[in-house]
Amino acid sequence: MGAITPDLYLSMGLTHEEYRLLTEQMGREPRMTELGMISVMWSEHCGYKYSRPVLAYFAEYKKAIEGEGLENAGVVPIGDGLGVVLKVESHNHPSAVEPYQGAATGVGGIIRDIFTMGARPVALLNSLRFGSITPGQEDGATVARNRHLLEHVVAGIAGYGNCVGVPTVAGEVNFHPRYSGNPLVNAMCVGLVKTDEVASASAKGTGNPVIYLGSATGRDGIHGASFASVEMDEEGEDKRPNVQIGDPFAEKSLIEATLEALQTGAIVGIQDMGAAGLTCSITEMSAKGGVGMVVDLDKVPLRDPSMTGYEIMLSESQERMLAVSHPGREQEVIEVFQKWGLPAVVIGHVTDDGWVRITRHGHTEVDMPADIFTDGCPTYYQTPVEPAAFLQRQAWNPDDLMAPDLNQAWLTLMSHPDVASKENIYRQYDHQVQAHTALVPGVGDAAVIAPEGTSKGLATKIDGNARWTMADPFAGGQLATAEVCRNLACVGARPVALTDGLNFGNPQRPEVFWQFERAVRGIADASEVFRVPVVSGNVSFYNETKYADGSTLEILPTPMMGAVGVLERAEQRIGMGVGAGNYRLALVRPTGTEYVQQGLGASLYAWSVCGNEDGVPCRPDLDAEIALQQWLPSLVERGLLAAAHDVTDGGLAVTLAEMAMASDRGLMVVLNSAVTEGLSRADAVAFGEHPGWVVFAYATESEQEVLASCPGALAVYPVGEMTATQDVVLHLDELGTTLTQTVDKLRAAYQRAGIL
């Protein structure tokens, strides 16, 4: 490689100013390997340079960066000596280029983030966004490509997750033309750890051995983190060598070997090699521990011995870890890994001066302070600019919507790909391995697992609504947070922790930065009111496609909220369907709701049925949401609820349809004027997206007990019952309208969308 020129560092993603800052911090020009390492560590993907100031809205994040530093994910104690960890991570750009491997390695990466903390991965989730898969919505070639991406992303998640033995228990997928060219693939993992066995990611102890663990290093994924930090262009396919190749078998062995090796007590600190590989693990572990490291790259297991120091440091080969052991105990670690057939080699040792010194063939490749890689990364606070369209959206009037035939609209919504059955997707995922899935996909508002070693259940879900966030990012952030917690409550769990997957366009654009800043503020606000901390997360910027004619298509702003909740007794969990017997139905909603735009702004109904994507969603009533998060689990704990399901995409009619299908029987709901007060349109009652609305079923004889315990922030109305017929009936008293379908017709529409 030649001399360092502006063209070179610009091509690596550093600006002139950043390069100047680097040389100032170093006091000299960097070596080539140092420059490559800095370019990945200072990329948005690793350095969070545009997002850090905004992420400080999260109390836990602020505490972490001011205190002990960011570990891979926070640990939340749940009792019985156990803690839960959860984290979501994006793998959007790799999945756009190579959907199978992109999605597979996304799953692998997030699993490593969990077990590197000493936690056993117990559940996987995913949140996906693609362009339209409906013929006619986009041109034929684009629809075909979107279908191709969906099919191969799902296959990649299945191929990796099934083999590695972690059940894929929940997920969501939405479709919108704005994701054509830049699909979103976010994977989430939940882990369980004994609270006194949490592993550290800090390097400590002068002279302690530094051990390389796991698969050999190859040339795959070089500069992957930088790749994730620029926009995709039509030449994106040229980036294919930047995409890593996953080996789930190696990962499975790596999980077992790591957890077994941690049990020996010989390990001081351990970190996975994710984005930026050896670079990230060496510099972050050193910086966190306030120490330095001497590393000899000649000792690193390589797939090709001719690899240069630069290539070794920048490789993103998968299924690798870096550990520091207590002095003289490295052999105990090495033996465990050898038993599992994995390389384990001492490649260096810890020093006390805070410098990273790396050699290859006896030549110095790196010789600089560790904290330049981490703390040296600049941060930028863009001034957010509210787009003019935001005010216009608030002025939107739903009277502009022509109400179509409501019964037909109901079927149209059921067959919309965002609502329709995802069975063809989740049947491809092993959602039962580990034999602890107590609520499987498609059965309830969240998945529930019943892990060995506790009688508690863990409910988990991931959720987001980009249509709402596009219309009002602050509301979108609040709504996603409220909805995911509500979903947990609907299965009987109390929310304990959140993780956020923040997917946005180019943050250097003031309007995108505004979306980001507002959405994060909304999430942070809701999280604080709920007292459910955001313990981890991921930021993915630059989700947009540049076209040859110079135009750019950016994604809808898409925050995805993952959450975990706890049921005191796993067997009490409920789904959205009931069995045989007499059950009545009640509708719960916030007291004194003020409906913004009749709940039709930015709704799925307005968009997909009426062709209008204007307006803004209703913001959630956070006090009512907390009341719901506490009341529903308390009813479940007292054994009073048989089923519950919240109202979201497509509104109440879709909720009722899903409850009827899950119960395989009809239902009759009659809404009187007290329930529908404030809503002047039948479609607003049936299809409006009203935050905080939940329908639940209870045995007829418990009615008194259920209704009497309703907290003040909520209003509850007995509205009907499950019937012995196959008719699903929603009658609106005040508005003189009745919607009627049969379970079979709804199911036919629900399964017609042809998702895979």
Added chain:
Amino acid sequence: MKVAVLRFPGSNCDADALHALRRDVGVDADYVWQTDTSLDGFDAVWVPGGFSYGDYLRCGAMAARAPIMSTVRDFAGRGGLVIGACNGFQVLCESGLLPGALVRNVKQRFICQNVVLEPATQRGPWMAGVNRTITLPIAHGEGRFVCSPETLKELQDNDQIAFRYASENVNGSTEAIAGVMNATGNVLGLMPHPERATRDLVGGTDGLLLLQALKMVRTG
């Protein structure tokens, strides 16, 4: 009764089997690592599901050649109880302990769902207690049972077919076969996962109807 739960790199239902045996079936169980060569002290062998060696060759082919499998062959030859579920079934076929082979599902996709199984016989220690249809989960991409016409005839003549898919032949298996036994009936392989159906909380308890066989057998 003490069951040896084998572990290969890539096994992922080993812990599920161990817990189900101890917690729900009520028998003793312990892991045996693939490079071990002794089954001393064990009365039965469980070959677990998963992706042994990543299933990067034919499913189960590498594990079938692990050192412990020679010992399992001797153990089975002496009449010892052996069960293989999912990848364990594939390992048993690859090691010659069971006839036939398991290939890619006819729809070319991994399938995870519950299936209804019809017992095809009540012959032998494993099947004696299975007197009704049972519902068990499946989770496999390569579970389509295939064999030559001669082998099929032998299986039928010797009453070696253990289970058939009752409602739908989900993976396109020959004669809807979901599980087979060796001629003497002490070795059973099946694609469904009985260890995932041993408690009401998770998958129901139909797996126990099969696994109770482990409590019926005289040990010593």
